[in-house]
Amino acid sequence: xxxxxxxxxxxxxxxxxxxxxxxxxxxxxxxxxxxxxxxxxxxxxxxxxxxxxxxxxxxxxxxxxxxxxxxxxxxxxxxxxxxxxxxxxxxxxxxxxxxxxxxxxxxxxxxxxxxxxxxxxxxxxxxxxxxxxxxxxxxxxxxxxxxxxxxxxxxxxxxxxxxxxxxxxxxxxxxxxxxxxxxxxxxxxxxxxxxxxxxxxxxxxxxxxxxxxxxxxxxxxxxxxxxxxxxxxxxxxxxxxxxxxxxxxxxxxxxxxxxxxxxxxxxxxxxxxxxxxxxxxxxxxxxxxxxxxxxxxxxxxxxxxxxxxxxxxxxxxxxxxxxxxxxxxxxxxxxxxxxxxxxxxxxxxxxxxxxxxxxxxxxxxxxxxxxxxxxxxxxxxxxxxxxxxxxxxxxxxxxxxxxxxxxxxxxxxxxxxxxxxxxxxxxxxxxxxxxxxxxxxxxxxxxxxxxxxxxxxxxxxxxxxxxxxxxxxxxxxxxxx
Amino acid sequence: xxxxxxxxxxxxxxxxxxxxxxxxxxxxxxxxxxxxxxxxxxxxxxxxxxxxxxxxxxxxxxxxxxxxxxxxxxxxxxxxxxxxxxxxxxxxxxxxxxxxxxxxxxxxxxxxxxxxxxxxxxxxxxxxxxxxxxxxxxxxxxxxxxxxxxxxxxxxxxxxxxxxxxxxxxxxxxxxxxxxxxxxxxxxxxxxxxxxxxxxxxxxxxxxxxxxxxxxxxxxxxxxxxxxxxxxxxxx
Numbered sequence: 001x002x003x004x005x006x007x008x009x010x011x012x013x014x015x016x017x018x019x020x021x022x023x024x025x026x027x028x029x030x031x032x033x034x035x036x037x038x039x040x041x042x043x044x045x046x047x048x049x050x051x052x053x054x055x056x057x058x059x060x061x062x063x064x065x066x067x068x069x070x071x072x073x074x075x076x077x078x079x080x081x082x083x084x085x086x087x088x089x090x091x092x093x094x095x096x097x098x099x100x101x102x103x104x105x106x107x108x109x110x111x112x113x114x115x116x117x118x119x120x121x122x123x124x125x126x127x128x129x130x131x132x133x134x135x136x137x138x139x140x141x142x143x144x145x146x147x148x149x150x151x152x153x154x155x156x157x158x159x160x161x162x163x164x165x166x167x168x169x170x171x172x173x174x175x176x177x178x179x180x181x182x183x184x185x186x187x188x189x190x191x192x193x194x195x196x197x198x199x200x201x202x203x204x205x206x207x208x209x210x211x212x213x214x215x216x217x218x219x220x221x222x223x224x225x226x227x228x229x230x231x232x233x234x235x236x237x238x239x240x241x242x243x244x245x246x247x248x249x250x251x252x253x254x255x256x257x258x259x260x261x262x263x264x265x266x267x268x269x270x271x272x273x274x275x276x277x278x279x280x281x282x283x284x285x286x287x288x289x290x291x292x293x294x295x296x297x298x299x300x301x302x303x304x305x306x307x308x309x310x311x312x313x314x315x316x317x318x319x320x321x322x323x324x325x326x327x328x329x330x331x332x333x334x335x336x337x338x339x340x341x342x343x344x345x346x347x348x349x350x351x352x353x354x355x356x357x358x359x360x361x362x363x364x365x366x367x368x369x370x371x372x373x374x375x376x377x378x379x380x381x382x383x384x385x386x387x388x389x390x391x392x393x394x395x396x397x398x399x400x401x402x403x404x405x406x407x408x409x410x411x412x413x414x415x416x417x418x419x420x421x422x423x424x425x426x427x428x429x430x431x432x433x434x435x436x437x438x439x440x441x442x443x444x445x446x447x448x449x450x451x452x453x454x455x456x457x458x459x460x461x462x463x464x465x466x467x468x469x470x471x472x473x474x475x476x477x478x479x480x481x
Numbered sequence: 482x483x484x485x486x487x488x489x490x491x492x493x494x495x496x497x498x499x500x501x502x503x504x505x506x507x508x509x510x511x512x513x514x515x516x517x518x519x520x521x522x523x524x525x526x527x528x529x530x531x532x533x534x535x536x537x538x539x540x541x542x543x544x545x546x547x548x549x550x551x552x553x554x555x556x557x558x559x560x561x562x563x564x565x566x567x568x569x570x571x572x573x574x575x576x577x578x579x580x581x582x583x584x585x586x587x588x589x590x591x592x593x594x595x596x597x598x599x600x601x602x603x604x605x606x607x608x609x610x611x612x613x614x615x616x617x618x619x620x621x622x623x624x625x626x627x628x629x630x631x632x633x634x635x636x637x638x639x640x641x642x643x644x645x646x647x648x649x650x651x652x653x654x655x656x657x658x659x660x661x662x663x664x665x666x667x668x669x670x671x672x673x674x675x676x677x678x679x680x681x682x683x684x685x686x687x688x689x690x691x692x693x694x695x696x697x698x699x700x701x702x703x704x705x706x707x708x709x710x711x712x713x714x715x716x717x
Contacts, residue, residue: 061709066702067524070517071695074688078681081629082560086620087552098623107624157552159542159560160681161688166695177710190717289703290717327527328698335527 037139041146041416042183051178052133056116058177063117066288068170075167076110076118078160079103085154085164090405090430091147100147102154102164108141109171142180145171146419149427150285150411151371156403168411172286184415185282189290192278198297199244199278208277211247215255225481227262229254232305233271238339239302240272241279241322242313243448250448253314256472260345263479264353270311276301279318280448281325284372285412295325302336309337311344314470316370316447317410323378340373342446342471346382349389356390360478363441365391368431368454369404370447377402383446383471390478397434405430407445409453424460428453432461446471484657491664499668506675510683518690525697530690539689556614559607566604567636570597571667576647594647601644608637628677635673638666 033046047054063069085102086092092100099105115121115132125132145168152165175181188200197204203211212229219227230236246253261267276297283291302310310326312319322338330336348354367387373379380401388394399405408428413419424432431454435443443458445451445468454468522528571577575591582588592600612633614621642663645652652659673679681688707713 058706058710061706065699065705065709067521067694067697067699070514070521071691073517074514074684074691078678078684078688080678080681081621081624081626082556082614083618083620083624084553084556092620096619098620101620101624103624159557160685161539161542161692163692163695166692177706177712186717194716287703288698289707292698292700292703324696325698327529328696329526329700332525332527333529 037135037142037180039139039143039146039180040419040422042418043180044183044186045179047178047180051135051138052131054178055112055133055138055174058174059112059117062170062174062177071163071166072110072113072170073118075106075160075162076113079107079110079162080160082159084157084159085162088154088157090151090153090408091149091427094426094429099144102148103158103162105144105148106162106164106167108137108144109167109174112137112141138175138178138180141171142175145175146182146411146413146416147422147427148411149371149406149408149413151406152375153371153403153406155375169284169286173288176287181286182412182416184417185286185412188280188415189282189287189294192280192297193290193293198276200280200282201244201248201278203244203247205274208247208272208274211251212272215251215258218251219255219259223259223481225262227255227258227267229258230267230271232274233268235306236269236271237308238270238311238344239305239307239309240270240311240313240341241277241298241301241318243280243315243318244278245280245448246313246315247277250314250451250470250473252473252476253470254472256470256474256476257313257341257345259476259479260348260354260472263355263481264348266348266353271305271307273301273305273307275304279312279315279322281318281321282412282415283325284317284321291321291325292329295322295329298322299326299330299336307336309339312338312340314341314446314448314472316372316449317412318448319378320372320376340379342373342379342383342386345472345475346386349386355480356475356478357480358390359392360390361442361474362392364393364395364439365442365444365474366395366397366435366438366440367400368397368407368435368443368445368450369401370445370450371404371406371410373447374401374404383444386471386475387444391474395438395440397438405434407431407447407450407453408457409449414449414453420456420460423453424457428457428460432457432463435463435466436461441465441467442474443468444471444474445469484661488657488661488664491661491668495664495668499671503671503674506672507683510675510680514684514687518687518694521694521697524699524702525694526700527697530693530697535689535693539686543685555610559610559614563604563607563611563636566600566607566640570600570604570640570643573597574643598644598647601640605637605640605644608633608640612637632670632673632677632679635666635670638662639670642666 034041034043036046081103083101083103089100089102112133115125148168150165150168152163154164191202192198192200195202212231216228242254261270281291281294283294298310310322312322319340326338327335365387367383369380408431409423413423443454443466445454451468451470458466458468569592573592574597575594578588578591615625615629615633616622642659645654645659646663649656674682
């Protein structure tokens, strides 16, 4: 791998490098870190030294140690600049701003690679006597990659097979090592990896146990049966990791899951572990380093309880991160299998273990495919088969499945509250129109991120009467005991 | 006179040089790609590669019928048409094969002249449509740079002048000029192939496996990156 072309930055303190953050911060001592760079999201702090030089050092280290080098090098050569991806991108379709074209965004990073890490680029810089990368270019990249929701819809359209979503992920990873990451993501991940509670919502074990007891009481009140949540049971098939926020916000989803296992007579297949109970992995959004450490916690807890499989709840990014990172970081062909709860429920239904009331939900129902579950074609038909079994008035959105539109809050952007207007107004615009066209009362979104985002989209777009729910929330109504 | 000596150069040493550069460029690309793929594979934490799925995915992209299912149908149809012409005509034109036979004694079946003509005219029409997209479509224009226009002009020139060389009777240009233009643009394309975005002609079969390996992460890489950056022991 070529050395980073950083030497120039050292010798040439010209206006490009010199006008860096240190100078800006001195001139405006009261600016918050994100204001120094002019970002729309909050960051905790900024790398205090020469960020241009640091960016190139990080890029060089990442190319050296990870598996992105060949990918970046190939993509830097083959980009056709055809803009087919623009037609697939809901952000570009909403803004018509050329800077929102996926290929443009990817090229921000690829051009840095071409100019600083290839022979031709270094020669070009030496001859021209300039440094390509500037603080302004870092700013543009940092802003751009958090406009993208990482939905990867564009990857279907690129004739060269460029995965713009992965390049967005890589850009965010490089930026994260310069501390340029939305504060909301960093704070949650820090609590998960280094905090007392060890999960992103900071739920301590006693509170978790209280919640589970409360949910059991709720089921008793509503259904008249005792459905305990299995905790710390050893040797079960599944160890369960939902988005931990579900324990605070999505009681109905969890009740539905517990009732499903119970009704199928298979409650002894799963358990929740008190050692670790969070499926969220923001590493997928911004850091390979965090991703590996978080996935290590899921693997360790499953092994501690002698479980056979990692079971992820209704959460898109938790499912995808486990599906990708468990094999990568957990031993390849010897890694624990990863299963999503919808696959398990579908399998129970297929085996005739679940009796459902076909008239349980008379209202119109539609299904939103979370990108991280559907884009690769992993889980598309199963939830529809489950829904059709008890929803008389089921309609699909168009497009759907692998080619669905993102809820608009993907890639961690849903957690960034300060960009809500952008999230619902721009990235969520397409989804709002899709939902409106279905005329559905219930939008089923089996993903914690999508649920939060879609509720805000419905609120901000005046979609009154639409209820965003999980798959198991509705199933809970339909199960015949 | 000058034009004739230029043609003589392009037919002789120029052609050899163009092919030599093309050959060296291909060697470089092939070597780099093979080395990098092996490197990425060996570092990957999960070495299971879904070969048949990747193969089907790659094939899926080059079946022109798929173009009819995309979002930008005129563009993709034009692109597919152009690529068929670009592959078939230079390789299977009777005139080209005759030249190769004269030089190296190799020969293979040629396209009927009528088919070659039709493919050339279709490719020209497709190129004009692609050019219109580049000039008029807001998204495409905003991404376009010098290279994108240069390669388009070279392809147009190679096909148009080639057609005129094959049909001298109906050509508005003097024969030598058409010939000169054809040799120049075709040889420039050969030389530029490995060093510009045309490299996709060589790298295309590998883009899917490259993508797949990109998602095969390297265990411990995050720690090593932080060690290299002097961030060992620092928290999130």
